[in-house]
Amino acid sequence: MQLKVYNTLTRKKEDFVPINDREVRMYSCGPTVYKYAHIGNLRAYVFMDELRRVLEYDGYKVKSVMNITDVGHLVSDADDGEDKMTKSAVETGRTPLEIADFYTAQFMKDIDALNIKRPTVCPKATDNIGEMIAVVKSLLEKGYAYETEDGIYFSVEKFPEYGKLSGISLDDQRHGARVEVNSFKRHPADFALWKKAAPNHLQQWDSPWGKGFPGWHIECTAMSKKYLGETFDIHTGGVDHIPIHHENEIAQAECWLGHKAVNYWMHSEFMLIDGGKMSKSLGNTYTVTDLVNKGYSPVVFRYFCLNVQYRQKINFTWEGMEAAKTAYGKLCSLLLAHKNSAADTDAQTIAQFTEKFEEAINDDLNVPLAIGVLWTMLKLPKSHSVYEAALKFDKVFALDFDKIKQEKQQIQVPEQVRELAERRKIARSNKDWAESDRLRGEINALGYVIKDTPDGYEITK
Numbered sequence: 001m002q003l004k005v006y007n008t009l010t011r012k013k014e015d016f017v018p019i020n021d022r023e024v025r026m027y028s029c030g031p032t033v034y035k036y037a038h039i040g041n042l043r044a045y046v047f048m049d050e051l052r053r054v055l056e057y058d059g060y061k062v063k064s065v066m067n068i069t070d071v072g073h074l075v076s077d078a079d080d081g082e083d084k085m086t087k088s089a090v091e092t093g094r095t096p097l098e099i100a101d102f103y104t105a106q107f108m109k110d111i112d113a114l115n116i117k118r119p120t121v122c123p124k125a126t127d128n129i130g131e132m133i134a135v136v137k138s139l140l141e142k143g144y145a146y147e148t149e150d151g152i153y154f155s156v157e158k159f160p161e162y163g164k165l166s167g168i169s170l171d172d173q174r175h176g177a178r179v180e181v182n183s184f185k186r187h188p189a190d191f192a193l194w195k196k197a198a199p200n201h202l203q204q205w206d207s208p209w210g211k212g213f214p215g216w217h218i219e220c221t222a223m224s225k226k227y228l229g230e231t232f233d234i235h236t237g238g239v240d241h242i243p244i245h246h247e248n249e250i251a252q253a254e255c256w257l258g259h260k261a262v263n264y265w266m267h268s269e270f271m272l273i274d275g276g277k278m279s280k281s282l283g284n285t286y287t288v289t290d291l292v293n294k295g296y297s298p299v300v301f302r303y304f305c306l307n308v309q310y311r312q313k314i315n316f317t318w319e320g321m322e323a324a325k326t327a328y329g330k331l332c333s334l335l336l337a338h339k340n341s342a343a344d345t346d347a348q349t350i351a352q353f354t355e356k357f358e359e360a361i362n363d364d365l366n367v368p369l370a371i372g373v374l375w376t377m378l379k380l381p382k383s384h385s386v387y388e389a390a391l392k393f394d395k396v397f398a399l400d401f402d403k404i405k406q407e408k409q410q411i412q413v414p415e416q417v418r419e420l421a422e423r424r425k426i427a428r429s430n431k432d433w434a435e436s437d438r439l440r441g442e443i444n445a446l447g448y449v450i451k452d453t454p455d456g457y458e459i460t461k
């Protein structure tokens with residue numbers, strides 16, 4: 001089935017056609033590792049993962065790259081403000097490397113818990129400083145950048161297409177600019193490719209321009225080219241990246257390479273909390289651990305995210321989480337009932353549901369619609385083939401449908417039945433098949449079924 005995706009660059013839903021026949025190369029802007037990821041950040045990575053899973057479901061081999069920003073980029077996306085890594089280092093008395101390692105490990109734990117597949121490569125910015133310096137050098141040589149007292153800047157006026165992603169022209173950018181904070185810049189939208197460091201700056205490297213550190217945007221251009229080549233298929237990020245970070249990536253990459261670098265730009269919308277912004281001052285930047293502490297498993301949060309298409313804002317509320325928990329629980333018990341059924345549904349009916357599911361996911365990742373298809377399918381009379389089809393859908397949802405067995409063992413089995421099952425286990429280990437069969441009969445008579453499994457037995461009603 002033809003996958004369609006919304007391309008921010010063309011502002012249209014387009015047929016997705018990869019550069020190489022059955023292979024897709026995608027790049028996602030990764031976390032800045034100076035703090036825990038909050039649930040809004042994680043929504044962006046659930047989207048990244050859904051995209052990859054849909055591509056894989058469609059039979060593509062996916063090479064996915066997500067950078068780890070472990071070098072200070074500035075507090076705002078533009079070139080002002082404090083260096084986040086340095087700020088965190090100073091506040092905690094640790095080195096930037098210690099901070100980055102700690103929060104990278106936490107981030108990996110979070111994405112594992114949310115069933116987000118780890119990208120094929122997660123390069124760290126600090127391992128690629130040489131590559132970034134090479135791009136900056138080349139941009140200077142080609143006349144797209146200039147040196148000032150405090151760094152090397154990209155000159156946006158040298159790239160007439162600047163603004164094509166966000167649709168904000170350079171003139172509008174100039175008029176909309178705040179009071180100029182950096183008098184060295186020729187245009188307010190010019191951005192730092194390299195910053196010269198003060199002697200006490202914690203993270204700094206040798207460069208042709210003295211000691212310094214890279215600007216934020218350059219890392220994505222240097223690393224995407226290194227791992228994915230000069231032109232690749234898809235670049236993802238949150239919508240906040242459109243007007244500055246990705247606009248800058250496009251400008252520097254196209255000027256450096258002499259052609260376009262990315263075919264499809266895809267952006268996920270923001271998560272709101274109680275209808276408003278997430279912010280530290282409001283104390284509502286929740287983490288995965290906060291959710292778990294309140295009794296919500298990470299997979300319930302994933303289910304919550306999947307119920308809103310990635311281009312729509314999603315509003316997080318605790319009531320919403322509670323509703324997601326209830327719905328997910330119901331989904332699991334329905335799945336379990338289908339799993340335990342020995343009946344079958346005719347192949348044509350299953351094929352019809354599968355087709356509807358595939359139509360939904362291939363329509364710019366309409367995962368909420370695909371979940372709707374699943375719910376309708378689960379209303380069919382109980383049958384194992386429905387469970388099998390749901391397992392196939394779960395390659396995209398990643399909601400642990402294959403693990404439902406564990407919950408099954410948590411069904412209320414009366415003590416008497418458990419005892420009979422344990423006695424039967426002993427009989428079987430003694431190869432006393434007659435006793436084992438007799439005990440099975442007793443269990444059945446009490447209304448339960450026992451099935452032997454590689455790791456013991458399973459009891460169902």
Ligand code: AMP
Nearest residue numbers: 031032040041044237238240269270271
């Ligand atoms: P950062 O670590 O700040 O660079 O952000 C990591 C990712 O999270 C980026 O793709 C952002 O676009 C995304 N992001 C940040 N805040 C939110 C939010 N409230 N909702 C959804 N995505 C967000």
Ligand code: ZN
Nearest residue numbers: 029030220245
């Ligand atoms: Zn980036």
